[in-house]
Amino acid sequence: MIETRGLRKSFRSRAGRETKTVDAVRGVNLEVAEGEIFGFLGPNGAGKTTTLRMLATLIEPDGGEATIAGADLRKDPAEVRRRIGYVAQGGSTWDESTAREELVLHARLYGISKAEAHRRATRALDAFQLSEYADRKCKTYSGGQRRRVDIALGIIHEPKIVFLDEPTTGLDPQSRAHMWDEIRRLRTEGMTVFITTHYLDEADALCDRIAIMDHGEVVAEGTPAELKREISGEVLLVGLDAASTPRAAELLDTEGYVTKLETVDEGGLRLYVDEGATAIPQVLRRLDGAGLDLRSVELHRPSLDDVFLTKTGRSLRES
């Protein structure tokens, strides 16, 4: 659905007399499949918005190519515009307009007839639970309501792909959960959704696949589960008394699913395994069969933050 090769963008900015060049995006290669929720995870200034704005034809890339919904970004930006929707990070509604007016006009800018635009506006207002406020000026909306109008605007023309730049930033937990549902609903309607976020839990819970971005580069890409596994697999903390620990270590060391085994000082083992869920029953069987007294098994899953940490040497939480 989206394919990019070596997408680049630098900005020149003037600070006093000096001109500085910021390499905002330095060669991004991505592949996004049809019907998935693809997440762009990265700290402030990673280049997420810049990449999205390039893909949405708002700024011209300095280098590289991209195909979006079958249209070539460089050769046919007009066709790209017809096939995508884009919701900016900073919002897009005018204080003095009403949600309905914005939706109708926006639909009409895509060439949709007046009657159809009104129908779609009504439908979108319903779907996003905005009907109650539809004819009130946007300046009277809450942040969450306003954000929902932004999203409704982005999909009013039923695009194949929608780009959502930080759709949940600034929302309270409840509105965020709502927004996640809305975004999942878009996927069920067959839309490909490309979101950016700097929330780990959001990338984890919402996205089918993610790319982690840092300093203008994609440092890792895959499903959240893959990424976490790729880094360190999972860790099983096996609780044993000190006496049976050596024997258990001996038994488990030869098992194929254990990539690494460490003995814990006070007794017990730390097993590095590919997939904890399948390893647990095997460990239980093995130790039980040998008549060893097992106290506890604890599964420690690495988070996306661990992924980010190993790839960049920094924690996303801190940056």
Next chain:
Amino acid sequence: MKLARDTWLIFQRQILLLLRNPVWLFVGVFQPVMYLLLFAPLLKPALNAPTQAAAYKIFVPGLLVLLAIFGGLFQGFGLIAELRAGVIERSRVTPVSRLALLLGRSLRDVVSLIVQAIIITLLALLFDLRVNLGYLLLAYLMLALIALMTSAVSYGVALKVKSEDALAPLMNTVAQPVLLLSGILLPLLYAPGWLQGIAKWNPFSWAVDGTRALFAGDLGNDKVWQGLAIVAVLAVAGVVWAARQFARSVR
């Protein structure tokens, strides 16, 4: 046609928002009316005009051109607010014609200027100003072209500088010499030769002379077609340049 349709859509929205906040009309008419009431009476003796009506014939066209220039030049501020709200960026991701994004807005400015001009002309009628209707319409065409040009330029500059703080001094700096060198408030008839020489290079000076000729009923005056031609060419250039800014503006 796509351009016409898109322009109409943008224009409609802009007019709707304008009507929602009609303070502009009051502000836009109040100032010129003050000029008409408090400044114009000084003109009869100053201009050596035979009657008050004759003085108005010279002053009112200048006042209208002044309105057209300033009304246009300061429209960029509204655009910066739209830019900040993300409205422009949202429009730019749709396939809407970039020229329409500009024209829809500039035409609103032209329409609101013409409304102002009509009100002022009507008031001037009370002071015995008399103009041939056909000539008046030609004069309005001149005003419309001026407003189209100045508002387009203002939008283009706004998209380039993206901040009110930069736009305000820039527009003032442009407006002041343009104003002084165009003989808007007083004709340059009595100006020293060097001043008239400089004014020749000011397109607005031609526009003012042309508009005055029309108000004087002097259609045959070369200044009429020259003024119209100059502002028409400049308006087209301004529109083309500003539309290009809409096509490539960054945030």
